Amino acid sequence: MLNKLDDFPIHQTPEPIAVPSTSDRNVYDRTWFNGYTADGAYYFGIGIAIYPHRKILDCAFSVVERGGRQHCFYGSRRAPIERTEMQVGPFRLEVLEPMLRTRVVLDDNATGLACDLTFSARTAAIQEARQTLWSGDRRAMDSTRFDQFGRWSGVIHHPDGGIKVDDRTCYGTKDRSWGVRNVGERDVGGAPMPPPSVFFLWAPLVWDDHISHAIFFDGTQGEALVREGITAPLYRSEAEIPGVVDGLDRRMATARHRVTYVPNTRLAQSAEIDLVDIDGHTTTIALDPILKFQMKGLGYGHPQWGQGMWKGELEIGGESFDPLTLDPLARENVHVQQVVRARQGSQTGIGVLEQICFGPYRPAGFGEFLDGAKA
Template sequence: MLNRLDDYPVHQTPEPLAVLATSDRNAYDRTWFNGYAPDGSYYFGLGMAVYPHRGILDCAFSTVRPGQRQHCFYGSRRAPVERTEMAVGPFRIEVVEPMRRTRVILDDNETGIACDLTFSARTAAIEEARQTLWQNGRRVMDATRFDQFGRWSGVVRTPDGECRVDEAVCRGTKDRSWGVRRVGEPETGGAPAMPGGIMFLWAPLVWDDHVTHAIFFDGPQGQALVREGIVAPLYAAEADIPGTEDGRDQRMATARHRVAYVPGTRLARSAEIDLVGHDGAVRTIALEPLLRFQMKGLGYGHPVWGQGMWKGELAIGGESFDVAALDLLAPENLHVQQVVRATDGARTGVGVLEQVVFGPYAPAGFASFLDGAK
C-alpha cells in the first residue's frame, strides 16, 4: 500500500503512510474552506475528505446569496490509495504551495454548479488544541485541526448566474483536520446508545491587522468540554508570512460565549464572545448575523449525501433549496454558519459563526432533542 508520499521522510509509524495508526472505522482526513463578502452579499463553502477504513473519498461545494437559493454540488468515489489524488469527478483540489496557496476547480457538470477559485493565505497556520470527546467511555472524536485565514479570487457559477470573486474583497478560512469523528452510516448492533447532547460554536474573525478565533464544545448542562481563544497576526500579503507557524499566536486563558436564539429555533439571533487573557483582561466581541448558510450543503447531517456514506464507485449529485423556507428544527438544518459583523467597541471585523446544538442544552432552555428557543 505504498503511495508517492512514502518517498518523503514523513513516516510516524513503521507502516507505509496509507496504513493508519488507528483501526477505527471513523478515521478521516479533511480539507475544508469557506469564503464570503464582508457585507454578506455571498458565501461559499467546500470540503473534501478521505475515510481510509471506509474506502471513501467525498467532496462538496455549496454557495448562497441573499434572496437566492442555496446551490449544492456533491461527489463521492472509492478512495484511491494515492493520497495526493484529490479529485472526485469534475471536482479537484490542487495544493499549489503548502500552507500558502490552494486552487479549487469544479468543472462544468450536470448540476449547473461550477467554480475556479484560488485561496491565498494571510496568516501562518494556527493549530487548535487537540479536541477529544467521550461518550459512554468511548472516544467519539479525537482530532487535530489547524486554521489559516486568507483571500479568494476567481469565479463561481450557478443556475442563478455568475459571481466574480475579487481578492480585494473576499475573505475566507481554511480548516484542515484529521483523526477520528462520527461520519457515515450509523453503527448498528449492541445496546441502544444513551441519549446525549452537544453544543458547538466556532468563530474565526478577521480584523484590520489581526485575527481572532474561538472554539467551544459544551455538554448538555453547559459544562465546558473545549474552550479556546486565539489571537494571531494578519499579514498584508502571502509573501509576508514568515513560515508555516510564526510563533506569534496568543493563546487566551479561556473563552466564554453568550448566544441569543431566534424564538422557535436553535439559530443564533446574536452572540457575544469573551476572550479572557492570562492577566484576567476580557475582550468582549459582539456578533451580528448577516447571511445564513446551511452546512448540509457540505454534507453535514445530510440524509442522502452525508459525509463518509458509500454512494458507489463514482457518484455526483446536486440540489438547490430556499434557505428561508426550511424547517430550522429539522435535524439536518440545525448545523449552520452565518456571516457575521464583529464589534468590540472601537474596532469592527467580519467572519463567521458556526453553530449547532443537538439534544438538550440547559443554558438555552432546550429540554428535548429538537425544541426551539422560547
C-alpha cells in the same frame, strides 16, 4: 500500499502513509474552506475528505447569495490508495504551495454548479488544541485541526447566475483536520444507545491587523468540554508570512460565550464572545449575523449525501433550496454557519459563527432533542 508521500521523511508509524495509526472505522482526513464578503453578498463552502477504513473519498461545494437559493454539488467515490489524488469526478483540489495557496476546481457538470477558485493565505497556520470528546468509555472524537485565514479569487457559476470572486473583497478560512469523529452510517448492533447530544460554536474573525478565533464544545448542562481563544497577526499578502508557523499566535486562558436565539429555533440571533487572557483581562466581541449558510450543503447531517457514506464507485449529485423556507428545527437544518459583523470596542471586523446544538442544553432552556428557543 505505498503512495507518493512515502517518498518524503514524514512517517509517524512503521506503516506506509496509507495505513492509519488507528483501526477505528471513523478515522478521517479533511480539508475545508469557506469564503464570504464583508457585506454578506454571498458565502461559499468547500470540503473534501478521505475515510481510509471506509474506503471513501467525498467532496462538496455549495454557494448562496443573499436573497437567493443555496446551490450544492456533492461527489463521492471509492478512495484511491494515492493520497495526493484529490479528485472526485469533476471536482479537484490542488495544493499549489503548501500552507500558502490552494486551487479548487469544479468543472461543468449536470448540477449546473462550477467554479475555479484560488485561496491565498494571510496568516501562518494556527493549530487548535487537540479535541477529544467521550461517549461513555469510547472516544467519539479525537482530532487535530489547524486554521489559516486568507483571501479568494476566481469565478463561480451556478444555476441562477454567477459570481466574480475578487481577493480585495472575499475573505476566507481554511480548516484542515484529521483524526477520528463520527461520520457515515451509524454503528449498528449491540445495546441501544440514546442519540448523541452536541453543542459547538466556532468563530474565526478578521480584524484590520489581526485575527481572533474561538472554539467551544459544551455538555448538556453547559459545562465546558473545550474552551479556546486565540489571536494572531494578519499579513497583507502571502509573501509577508514569515513561515508555516510564525510563533506569534496568542493563546487565551479561556473563552466564554453568550448566544441569543431566534424564537422557536436554535439559530443565533446575536452572540457575544469573551476572550480572557492569562492576566484576566477580558475582551468582549459582539456578533451580528447577516447571512445564513446551511452546512448540509457540504454534507453535514445530510440524509442522502452525509459525509463518509458509501454512494458507489463514483457518484455526483446536486440540489438547490431556499434557506429561508426550511424548517429550522429539522435535524439536517440545525447545523449552520452565519456571516457575522463583529465589534470589540471601537474596532469592527467580519467573520463567521458556526453553530450546532442537538439535544438538551440547559443554558438555552432546550429540554428536548430539537425544541426551539422560547419567545
